[in-house]
Amino acid sequence: MTDQPADRERLTTREAAERLGVKPETVYAYVSRGQLTSRRDPGGRGSTFDAKEVDALVRRGRREPAAGGDVTQRIRTGITLIDKDRYYYRGVDATELARRYHYEEIADWLWTGTLRAGVRFTAPPEPLAAARSAVAALPGHSGSTDRLRVAAIAAAAADPLRFDLGREAVLGCARSLIPTLVDALPVAGREHRGEGRLAWRLWARLTAERPDETALHALDMALSLLIDHDLAASTLAVRVAASARAHPYAVVSAGLGALDGPLHGAASGLAHRMLAEVLERGSAAPVVADHLRAGRRVPGLGHRLYPAQDPRAEALFDVLATLPAARPALAAAREVEATTARQMELHANVDLALAVLSVSSGMPAEAGETVFAVARTAGWIAHALEEYEERPLRMRPSGQYTGPRPPRPLP
Incomplete structure (x- = not known):
């Protein structure tokens, strides 16, 4: 090894690992591959590394521009593609996956590829x-998202291994956190365990x-359809938290927030x-008119990523159409869509489909939000796994600062 000038900054193995965003063992793997050079510390406390050489390796492996660039526009992900009014999980049509497999199976496959x-x-x-x-x-009036956030935080406090961000540890956490969120919610009726499936519980x-x-x-299909949807607001929050190396429970808490x-x-x-x-008044027309008169958007219609139909809504509507109890609510949803179409061409989105499920099943208004949050937890974990592999x-x-230019007098 070549001696370095005395004025060059040296890093310990731990410091080099933190700067590279890898484990200490990986630093030595870089040395074995000739990507880094090491030098024994004169004090005998292990190896040291040239800071400039470490920084050069960081730059070579960096996918995004340096700090200050618009990194949110350049987040590469292999999880979900939205294209031409369809969406795909790892290249596979998500609606077909939801028709054929259960939520847990799709989530586990999304994480592992198996x-x-x-x-x-x-x-x-x-x-x-x-x-x-x-x-x-x-308090009794707490909402479902309040309960899920508190459940995630409490489960984290009970897990002393939560700071292990190794892939297998994160996968183990994911497989236990999702059922913990569900099983921590209060039971509304008789608990149905059938086969142990998450949808039953x-x-x-x-x-x-x-x-x-x-x-x-x-x-179960609603859960599967909602696992992920590219970089929605909550998913971006998750990636920011994972970039700071927050543990999986904290990452999910960021998404829930x-x-x-x-x-x-x-x-x-x-x-x-x-x-x-609409069901109470017997017609969609006066309800739609009330929303428009008040300057409000008609809920459950339109999606900026789908100029035509939301494939998630159509897939869920297909299943709901086979449920006799759901037919009145489904007819009401279609009437809302048709009434609004007289003035503007907006199609039903997945929120309206969730509403048909919740209204027809005697669920409270916030049930759709609960389904959404539980389902999306699997997608958040998938994005966290990706982000943990990136530069921290x-x-x-x-x-973009828009305040008064300095110097200014003290107030």
Whole structure:
């Protein structure tokens, strides 16, 4: 090895690993491949590395521009493609996946690339007990997203291994966190365990009505259709958290925080209330007119990524059409769509389809938001797994300062 000038900054193995965003073992792998050179510390405390050489390796492996560039416009992902009114998970039509496989199977395949038929997710006892206790302590008027956020935080506190960001550790966390979120919610009716599927357990937390297999298939399909949808607001929040190397529970909490608003996760609740009003009044026309008169958008219609039909809505409508109990709500949704089309061409989106499911199944207005949040947790984990492989803290765009120019006098 060639001696370095004394004035060159040297990094310890830990410091080099942090700068590269890798584990210490990987630093030595770079040395073995000739990508880095090391030098024994004179004090005998291990190897040191030339900071400039480490920085050069960082630049060679960097996909995004340097800090200050618009990194949010250049996030590469291999998870979801939206193209020509269809969307695909890792190149496979997502609606076809949802028709053929269960939610857990699709989620696990999305994370690993291997489809394991019949895979089931199970909540470990200690994190589940902590999550249930925390959720039970909330005020009675708490919303579903409040409960899910608290459940995620409590489960994290009960998991001392949560800071392990190795791939297998994150996968293990994902397979236990999703059922923990579901099982921590209060039961609305009789719990149905059938085969241990997640849709059975979630149904019992959304409504007291007894489901048949077709209704459970509709819920399971809704979960599958909503796993991911490219870089939605909550998913971007997840990637920012993962870029800062937040653990999976914190990453999911970031997603839940961004989801909690009327323009994202709560949109289906607005559609639910509108459909319930249409059924009560017997016609969509006066309800649509009231929304337009008040200057409000008609809930559940239109999507900026789908100029024509939302494929998620159409796939879910197909299943709901086979449910006798869902036919009145489905007819009301179609009437809303047709009434609005007289003035503007807007098609039903997935929020309206979720509203048909929730209204027809005796679920509360926030049920769609719960389904959305549970489903999307799998997608958030998939994005976190991608982001953990990237350079850390890369999500650092520069603000465009619009305040007064300095110097200014002290106030």
